[in-house]
Amino acid sequence: MTDAARIRWNALGDTTRKPPVVLLHGGPGLPDYLGDVAPLVAGLAPVYRYDQRGTGGSAWQGRHTFARHVRDLAELLDVWRAPQAVLIGHSYGADLALRFCLAHRERVAAVLLMCGPMTEEGRPGYRAERDRRTSPAQQERLHELEALTRRTEDQEAELLTLHWFTDHADPERGRLWAAQAARRRRPVNWAMNRELGAEGRKDPLSRRLNELRACLPAATELLGGVADPRPVSALESVARGLGVRLTRIEGAGHEPWLEQPDVLGAHLRRFVRDAVGG
Incomplete structure (x- = not known):
């Protein structure tokens, strides 16, 4: 990266095809764990995954900010020669996807928010x-x-x-x-978790829905498991605020690829197919 940090990433599928899909894992502070999700859509577009700095194979010491993590994704898109990408963010990865849209709307072809973002309004219910x-x-x-x-x-x-x-x-x-x-999913970067958690509480996305609605691509959707302890009502509130579609998966919790892989795969393939045009 431009600050000499080293980020571990991998790709699945034909990387000459554009735009790619980028999977953004949750945490914050965990290494990437979306290896079971990538094959669900790799036949439609190349799929990139990476360990966010300070996790997994992306060893790094320093203060964590949303701005730094947003810059990381922008730099990775440059490395992958991708002017635009389809972002699929899971849990905290959904928050990161939205913050990337706020900073780089022109680089996002479509965005799917899976089991996130976590809103302040949803925390007590969770x-x-x-x-x-x-x-x-x-x-x-x-x-x-x-x-x-x-x-x-x-x-x-x-x-x-x-x-x-x-x-x-x-x-x-x-x-x-x-x-x-x-x-x-080890080791957990607890410092990263605390720092980004504190920044998120100071600047919650739920207060920026109008700004987000103006910069999100037309192809923006939410998806959540009905049995997720994070209340679906919180996702419903976000979907209404953004004016986008919410898909609810019955019999699934926070990681729907484990409990309903076929249902999730069908939804992801439909979304990616519509986003990449084929």
């Missing part, structure tokens, strides 16, 4: 639903782990499992998926 899905003993253990100033690898994995198992519609499979993710 916390309440997560608590409802968690036993008192699990809540107590989670608080104990969060209070530790230093955690072992096993304690970190246990903490993440307790955070993530409520994300899924199926509680039994949800525990397995969360435990697997807790080992794979």
Whole structure:
């Protein structure tokens, strides 16, 4: 990158085709985990994924800002020789996609916001639903782990499992998926999480819906799992504010490619096909 940071990225599909699809993973502070999503649309357009700076294979030390992460995506599009791209952002990645649109509207051919953005209005409902899905003993253990100033690898994995198992519609499979993710999506950059979280609370996207509505491409949609603990009502509010379509996937939580891969794949392929014109 222009500041000498090194970003790990990979591509799937015919990279000579334009525009490409760029998958933006969530967190903030996690490495890329959207490897199961890329093949769903790679036959229609090349798909790029990358570890955001400070995560996974993109080792970096420094202060995190939305402006820096937006510049990273712009520079990557230059590297990929992509004047425009179709952005698909998951969870926090949806927030990043919207902030990129605010800064570089001319470079976005289409944008799909999957299970995000998280709005301030939706946080109380999310916390309440997560608590409802968690036993008192699990809540107590989670608080104990969060209070530790230093955690072992096993304690970190246990903490993440307790955070993530409520994300899924199926509680039994949800525990397995969360435990697997807790080992794979590591290490978590907690400093990045805190810094971008604080900036997001100071400048929430929910206050910029009018500005966003003016700069988003015509092909903009939201998609969410009905069983996501993050309330679908919050996504409905964003969709109304932006004047865009919201697709609800029954029987799916925060990671619909796990519980409803066929349904999600059909929606993604329809969206990308419409966006790239074929």
